[in-house]
Each structure stands twice: as C-alpha cells, then as structure tokens.
Amino acid sequence: MNSPLALLGGTPAVRKPEPHFTWPPVSDSTHKAVTDQLGRAVSIYDRSGIIAHLEDALADYFGVQYALLTSSGTAALYSMYASAGIRPGMEVIVPAYTFFATVTPLLHLGAIPILAECDERGNLDPADVVARITHRTRAIVVTHMWGTPADTSELRRIADLHRLRLFEDGSHAHGAIGSSRKVGAFGDAAAFSMNGPKPLSAGEGGFLLTDDPEIYYGALLHGQYNKRCRSEIPETDTLHRYAVTGMGLKHRIHPVAAAIGLEQLARLGSYLDGRERVAGRMIQFLNRVPGISVVEPIEGDRSSWYGMILKYEPAELDGLPIDRYFEAVQAEGAIEADRPGSTCPLNLLPLFQEPGALFPGLASRFAYAPGQFPRAEAFHGSIIKLPVWHQEDDFRTADNYAEAFRKVSAHHTDLIETGAKRG
Numbered sequence: 001m002n003s004p005l006a007l008l009g010g011t012p013a014v015r016k017p018e019p020h021f022t023w024p025p026v027s028d029s030t031h032k033a034v035t036d037q038l039g040r041a042v043s044i045y046d047r048s049g050i051i052a053h054l055e056d057a058l059a060d061y062f063g064v065q066y067a068l069l070t071s072s073g074t075a076a077l078y079s080m081y082a083s084a085g086i087r088p089g090m091e092v093i094v095p096a097y098t099f100f101a102t103v104t105p106l107l108h109l110g111a112i113p114i115l116a117e118c119d120e121r122g123n124l125d126p127a128d129v130v131a132r133i134t135h136r137t138r139a140i141v142v143t144h145m146w147g148t149p150a151d152t153s154e155l156r157r158i159a160d161l162h163r164l165r166l167f168e169d170g171s172h173a174h175g176a177i178g179s180s181r182k183v184g185a186f187g188d189a190a191a192f193s194m195n196g197p198k199p200l201s202a203g204e205g206g207f208l209l210t211d212d213p214e215i216y217y218g219a220l221l222h223g224q225y226n227k228r229c230r231s232e233i234p235e236t237d238t239l240h241r242y243a244v245t246g247m248g249l250k251h252r253i254h255p256v257a258a259a260i261g262l263e264q265l266a267r268l269g270s271y272l273d274g275r276e277r278v279a280g281r282m283i284q285f286l287n288r289v290p291g292i293s294v295v296e297p298i299e300g301d302r303s304s305w306y307g308m309i310l311k312y313e314p315a316e317l318d319g320l321p322i323d324r325y326f327e328a329v330q331a332e333g334a335i336e337a338d339r340p341g342s343t344c345p346l347n348l349l350p351l352f353q354e355p356g357a358l359f360p361g362l363a364s365r366f367a368y369a370p371g372q373f374p375r376a377e378a379f380h381g382s383i384i385k386l387p388v389w390h391q392e393d394d395f396r397t398a399d400n401y402a403e404a405f406r407k408v409s410a411h412h413t414d415l416i417e418t419g420a421k422r423g
C-alpha cells in the first residue's frame with residue numbers, strides 16, 4: 001500500500017538526529033558549580049556550606065520554614081512519613097495512580113496503603129478519598145502527576161475536616177502552581193525528588209519541606225543524626241537526647257549533587273517559563289488532532305510540564321488500538337513519545353498484590369488486584385507521554401513531534417487496513 005506513514009514506508013515526520021531531549025540542561029555554570037564544590041568539600045556532616053545554601057534557597061523558593069536535603073526523593077518521603085508519626089497498622093490514603101516510591105516507604109513503617117481513584121487528569125480524586133476514610137485513617141498523600149497540580153485546596157479542606165495529615169509528593173512538579181500557590185506548600189509536609197529527569201535535578205537527591213518544627217526535627221533524627229541533630233534540635237526538645245544516633249539511618253545528600261541542585265534552582269524559573277511557551281504551542285496544535293487530547297491543568301493552575309500527557313480516544317479513529325497508533329507515532333521518529341510502564345496503578349504491581357514475601361508483617365493486611373481501580377487503570381492504558389522542551393531552539397522539534405501525531409491520525413485508516421491484512 002502507498003501510505004505517507006513512516007511505519008508503512010513513508011518519510012518520518014521527525015528526522016532530527018538523536019537525542020531529542022536531555023535533562024537536566026548542563027552548561028558551563030553547572031561545570032563550574034561542580035568544580036568549585038570539589039575544591040570546597042565533598043563530605044558535609046552538618047548544615048553548613050552548600051547544604052545550608054541550597055536548603056535556604058529551597059525554603060525561600062517554596063515559601064516554607066524548613067527545607068531538608070536528602071539523598072533521594074524516596075528517602076525524603078520515608079523521613080516525612082516517619083517524622084509525622086506514621087506507625088504500624090495506620091491507614092494512609094494514597095493515589096492508586098502514582099509512582100510506587102510515593103507509597104513504598106509507608107510499607108517500611110508497617111502502615112496500610114489505602115489506594116484511591118484518580119480524576120480525569122490522573123490526579124487523586126478528592127471524592128474517592130472521602131469515601132475511603134475510616135477511624136484508622138491518619139493521613140492523605142497526594143502526587144501532582146506529571147507536573148499537573150492536584151486539587152490541593154479541596155484535599156486540604158478534607159484533611160482539615162477529618163483532622164488528617166496531608167502529605168505531598170511533588171517529585172514531578174517543582175515550581176508548579178495550584179490554587180495560586182506553589183505545590184509543596186499545601187501539605188503538612190512535602191517531599192520532592194531531584195533525580196535525573198525531574199524538573200529540578202541534582203542528578204540524584206531529594207528534599208523535604210515543612211513549616212512544622214516537630215516534623216523537621218523528626219526528619220533530622222530519621223536520616224541525618226549526630227552533628228546536624230545536636231546543633232539543630234533544641235536541648236529543650238524531648239527528642240534532643242537521641243541526637244547522636246537518631247534512628248540510625250543515613251539519608252544525606254552528596255555535596256556535589258547539592259551544588260548541581262543549587263545551580264539548577266537558579267534557572268528553574270526560566271526552564272518553567274520556556275516549557276510553558278512550548279507547551280502552549282504544542283497544545284494549540286495537538287488539541288486539533290483527532291484521537292488525542294492534552295491533559296491540561298485546572299483553570300488558573302500552572303503545570304511544571306514534567307510530561308505532556310495525551311489521552312488517546314480510539315472511538316475518534318474507528319477503534320484503532322492504542323498499541324498500533326503508538327507504534328506508528330514512534331515510527332515517525334517521535335522516539336521520546338512514551339507509554340509509561342513502571343509508573344502505573346499500584347494494584348497492578350506484585351508488591352501491592354502480595355506484599356507478604358517482602359513485608360511479612362503486612363502479609364494479611366492488604367492484597368490488591370487488577371480491576372479494582374477502573375478509572376486509574378483506564379487512564380494508564382490510554383495515555384501517551386511527551387517531553388516538553390524549554391528553549392526556542394527546540395520549537396522545531398516540538399512542531400515535528402506534533403506533526404507526527406497529526407499525520408498518524410490523518411492516515412489512521414491505512415493502519416486499520418494493513419492491520420486487517422496482516423491478521
């Protein structure tokens with residue numbers, strides 16, 4: 001058959017050589033920040049030097065009292081839950097649709113994750129949260145998926161009404177704005193990753209934000225111990241006597257990673273502005289393409305555009321399966337288009353179906369199964385993720401990617417016919 005689709009022998013829409021997207025942006029000033037740090041200190045035990053500089057800058061950027069750097073986002077989440085008093089048997093309502101590390105630290109604390117459904121943006125659905133509150137519920141956790149702020153003001157209202165802790169996982173959403181405030185400032189505490197591709201990247205690292213001194217001191221004891229704890233936890237605090245050992249875990253960030261993080265933070269605003277421009281351009285184009293629609297933030301909110309999520313609607317393309325559509329998009333050279341795999345509804349993962357082999361204490365406490373979260377599962381099954389570039393130099397790549405989708409949708413019947421012939 002003669003088709004313009006690259007999958008069927010036509011010319012690809014994206015012909016730029018790889019890579020098409022890299023993150024974080026590494027410039028001369030990033031190199032300088034690293035070499036400068038190598039000359040200063042590569043190991044820091046207290047809140048001094050680059051550690052203090054970055055923590056101060058983060059507290060300032062997010063408008064919170066305390067920022068605590070950690071070795072990873074997972075460590076920040078773990079310290080956040082431990083310091084806020086999450087204990088064995090407590091129920092914590094979490095998104096069914098999130099990256100698993102939002103929830104796995106709770107398992108180490110013996111808490112029971114109560115999964116809840118998502119809304120049409122893939123974010124935690126406040127109404128379903130309310131439906132799952134019991135007398136054992138202690139907290140609600142929300143992730144701002146792919147950078148789109150969740151309905152934070154409603155979740156805050158629900159948490160206050162039921163006297164529950166509200167925790168945020170902001171790992172996709174540094175600098176995103178929900179209800180006129182930066183995400184990370186709504187919860188009793190928030191945890192962020194600064195892992196490789198995250199909007200604010202230190203290569204590896206994470207941080208915790210809170211206004212609550214008890215959570216801050218608890219998080220210090222959970223993973224920083226000795227010098228930091230002795231100098232920062234007031235002697236009048238009942239926990240000060242544990243300062244030397246803390247809880248015996250170590251979650252310190254590497255000073256070189258902190259140096260990268262500080263250098264990147266200075267440019268985060270310009271990255272986000274750039275992404276907003278590219279996203280606007282892509283949305284205008286893509287929302288006219290049959291078969292897909294862009295997940296956009298709530299009116300007035302602002303995404304970090306960690307990913308641009310396209311919802312696939314097969315009914316608009318004569319029922320063409322998403323697998324075949326996606327195959328054709330990739331063949332157009334849109335290699336950064338992705339169907340997220342490991343970030344999936346947690347009830348689809350063995351760890352949440354049969355936790356007992358790895359967490360014996362939780363063996364009989366929960367056992368999720370496929371089919372229990374139809375909205376989260378349908379969302380996961382129907383999305384294609386794109387990166388959002390931030391520089392004008394990348395307008396062309398973004399346009400070519402959008403063109404790949406337009407082309408595949410416009411010629412989708414070619415795929416149905418060839419599919420039928422093959423089958």
Ligand SMILES: *Cc1c(COP(=O)(O)O)cnc(C)c1O
Pocket residue numbers: 071072073074075098099101102143169171172192193194195205206
């Ligand atoms: C990346 C990520 C984490 C884990 O962060 P690490 O720094 O990789 O430990 C947790 N939650 C979400 C939503 C993430 O995207």
